[in-house]
Amino acid sequence: MSGIRTLSTITLLWLVCGLAASQTDVADGEAIYTRDCLACHMADGRGVPGMNPPLTGSPWVSGPADSLAGFVLTGGFGPEILMARFDYLSDAELAALLMYIRAEFVGIDEPISADSIAAVRSQLP
Numbered sequence: 001m002s003g004i005r006t007l008s009t010i011t012l013l014w015l016v017c018g019l020a021a022s023q024t025d026v027a028d029g030e031a032i033y034t035r036d037c038l039a040c041h042m043a044d045g046r047g048v049p050g051m052n053p054p055l056t057g058s059p060w061v062s063g064p065a066d067s068l069a070g071f072v073l074t075g076g077f078g079p080e081i082l083m084a085r086f087d088y089l090s091d092a093e094l095a096a097l098l099m100y101i102r103a104e105f106v107g108i109d110e111p112i113s114a115d116s117i118a119a120v121r122s123q124l125p
């Protein structure tokens with residue numbers, strides 16, 4: 001009896017650990033947006049008129065993914081940086097974030113690889 005209980009406890013632990021691991025392996029673009037972008041660009045991506053531009057319909061968001069990655073990594077390329085730099089995000093996190101904002105705000109549903117973000121990052125000064 002206690003053998004069965006031990007076995008099911010182990011199975012449960014294994015399941016819980018497996019779930020936790022799979023959640024950290026795949027970066028959650030929506031969670032990153034909520035943490036890092038929502039305060040200025042708003043949950044619906046419409047921004048704040050006169051302060052923070054909308055991401056809905058933005059040519060940066062609907063344009064080439066590499067340019068968008070460069071914008072977010074540098075905070076707008078400069079020389080005058082109006083947005084924060086988000087270069088502390090990992091390649092996988094930024095890829096997930098950009099896929100989220102493109103799907104959500106301009107209706108582009110395309111994969112973006114962490115490798116392509118790494119390539120953009122390596123080109124930046």
Ligand code: HEC
Pocket residue numbers: 033036037038039040041051052053054055058059060061068071072075076081082083084086097101
């Ligand atoms: C502190 C406020 C603030 C935060 C936080 C912020 N932004 Fe911005 N964002 C701005 C401002 C201001 C601009 C205009 C900057 C410019 O034109 O150089 C901008 C511009 C942009 C643009 C270009 C939009 C356009 O069409 O001109 C994109 C894309 C963008 N932000 C994405 C993001 C993402 C993704 C995040 C989260 C990682 C984020 N922003 C977080 C304030 C913010």
